[in-house]
Amino acid sequence: MDESVIHDNVDIAIIGAGPVGSALALGLAPLGLNILLLEARERMQADEKRTLALSQGSREKLESFGAWPDEAITTIQQIHVSDKGHFGQTILTAEEMDVPALGYVLRYNSLVDSVLKALNKTDVRVETASPVIHVTDNDGYAKITVGGVKPRTISASLAVLADGGKELTASLFENSHDSVYEQVALVAHVTCTKKHTGMAYERFTQEGPVALLPFEDRYALVWTGTQERISALLALADEPFLRELQNHFGYRAGQFLTVGPRNSYPLSLKIVKHLTKPHLICIGNAAQTMHPVAGQGFNLGLRDAKALIEVVQQFQRQSLGSVAFNDAYVSKRRIDRSFGIGLTHLLVTGFSNNYPIVSTVRNQVLSGLTIFPPLRRMLTKVMLYGVTGILK
Numbered sequence: 001m002d003e004s005v006i007h008d009n010v011d012i013a014i015i016g017a018g019p020v021g022s023a024l025a026l027g028l029a030p031l032g033l034n035i036l037l038l039e040a041r042e043r044m045q046a047d048e049k050r051t052l053a054l055s056q057g058s059r060e061k062l063e064s065f066g067a068w069p070d071e072a073i074t075t076i077q078q079i080h081v082s083d084k085g086h087f088g089q090t091i092l093t094a095e096e097m098d099v100p101a102l103g104y105v106l107r108y109n110s111l112v113d114s115v116l117k118a119l120n121k122t123d124v125r126v127e128t129a130s131p132v133i134h135v136t137d138n139d140g141y142a143k144i145t146v147g148g149v150k151p152r153t154i155s156a157s158l159a160v161l162a163d164g165g166k167e168l169t170a171s172l173f174e175n176s177h178d179s180v181y182e183q184v185a186l187v188a189h190v191t192c193t194k195k196h197t198g199m200a201y202e203r204f205t206q207e208g209p210v211a212l213l214p215f216e217d218r219y220a221l222v223w224t225g226t227q228e229r230i231s232a233l234l235a236l237a238d239e240p241f242l243r244e245l246q247n248h249f250g251y252r253a254g255q256f257l258t259v260g261p262r263n264s265y266p267l268s269l270k271i272v273k274h275l276t277k278p279h280l281i282c283i284g285n286a287a288q289t290m291h292p293v294a295g296q297g298f299n300l301g302l303r304d305a306k307a308l309i310e311v312v313q314q315f316q317r318q319s320l321g322s323v324a325f326n327d328a329y330v331s332k333r334r335i336d337r338s339f340g341i342g343l344t345h346l347l348v349t350g351f352s353n354n355y356p357i358v359s360t361v362r363n364q365v366l367s368g369l370t371i372f373p374p375l376r377r378m379l380t381k382v383m384l385y386g387v388t389g390i391l392k
């Protein structure tokens with residue numbers, strides 16, 4: 001590429017227009033900065049089949065950005081948590097927490113679409129088919145090399161990496177943790193004989209967690225298991241698949257009747273060692289890619305975006321990406337991020353085995369949550385708002 005052909009200077013360049021990068025762009029839009037959002041895909045509309053469960057805290061943030069989707073959302077009123085083959089179980093309810101819902105289930109695509117709709121009303125420049133190839137520190141700004149339809153070099157006071165933890169993150173940031181779980185997630189929509197009435201199920205099994213999230217007139221199923229097991233389940237015809245699901249999950253949600261197309265996702269835990277480099281910060285899945293068991297990936301990523309917006313508001317334009325700026329961001333995210341990652345990892349490792357001591361402890365924890373409402377409310381608050389929610 002002839003880098004001398006086109007140059008571009010911006011205050012903030014956001015790399016990746018997934019839900020986290022787009023929400024960040026939207027939250028930054030009113031601040032009067034020159035912002036550019038770069039997306040590798042040919043079109044902004046995403047083509048993801050899966051659904052996401054968003055927390056009440058995420059709803060409040062998206063509403064404040066004017067990007068809360070107004071349709072195709074199902075509320076979670078209660079969450080039933082159980083441990084297969086053991087007595088431990090608990091139920092978390094929106095009523096107890098005095099919130100309209102414990103969570104909201106919607107399609108990944110609807111979320112991206114609604115953020116984009118709001119973005120279109122702002123001055124943020126959005127460019128598709130613009131994969132970023134490299135970012136370097138160029139003495140006072142980030143030098144961004146863009147390929148695709150309009151190859152060029154961009155200078156940004158701050159580059160924000162929100163590529164979902166893909167190749168660019170891997171080439172720029174060292175991981176403190178990078179492990180593939182021995183689990184894969186199978187995702188599908190299923191219908192049952194019982195109406196869901198806003199009930200979500202989180203069931204821990206020896207193979208891995210299974211979640212049923214209420215979505216429209218059905219459930220969004222996330223079934224985790226070994227690669228072998230999930231491959232076998234993907235290969236089954238609908239009827240035997242539903243029988244396997246029934247055996248595995250039981251009859252709490254009634255009898256499983258139909259299943260839609262099934263997809264699978266490899267699961268890993270990747271954590272970058274340092275969140276920042278000079279004039280470069282990574283957020284969302286670029287900063288931490290987690291197991292979907294607790295439905296925390298996007299919720300945590302949105303809190304990254306919100307914290308970054310607050311730091312941008314605190315600093316002068318000329319200090320974007322400076323050492324002090326980066327330190328302020330890192331310190332804002334330290335506790336909530338560590339806690340979110342730690343809790344998710346604990347749920348995966350502590351609830352996916354049958355070691356006698358571990359199984360006794362986790363069943364006592366689940367029973368403890370039922371017996372001690374303050375403990376249950378504290379955990380639910382963390383789910384709703386992150387660890388800072390405990391102070392609410």
Ligand SMILES: Cc1cc2nc3c(=O)[nH]c(=O)nc-3n(C[C@H](O)[C@H](O)[C@H](O)COP(=O)(O)OP(=O)(O)OC[C@H]3O[C@@H](n4cnc5c(N)ncnc54)[C@H](O)[C@@H]3O)c2cc1C
Nearest residue numbers: 016018019020040053132163164284285292295297298299
């Ligand atoms: C099965 C499953 C279920 C999940 N369920 C939940 C849930 O219920 N709740 C929840 O909160 N989270 C959930 N998650 C996690 C959630 O999907 C992610 O945390 C979230 O999508 C991260 O958003 P992001 O914008 O950081 O990254 P992504 O969604 O991965 O978006 C990254 C974007 O960057 C673009 N890009 C990549 N490389 C480049 C480049 N070089 N240049 C320019 N653009 C680039 C990509 O095209 C993409 O648009 C789930 C994940 C899985 C796998």
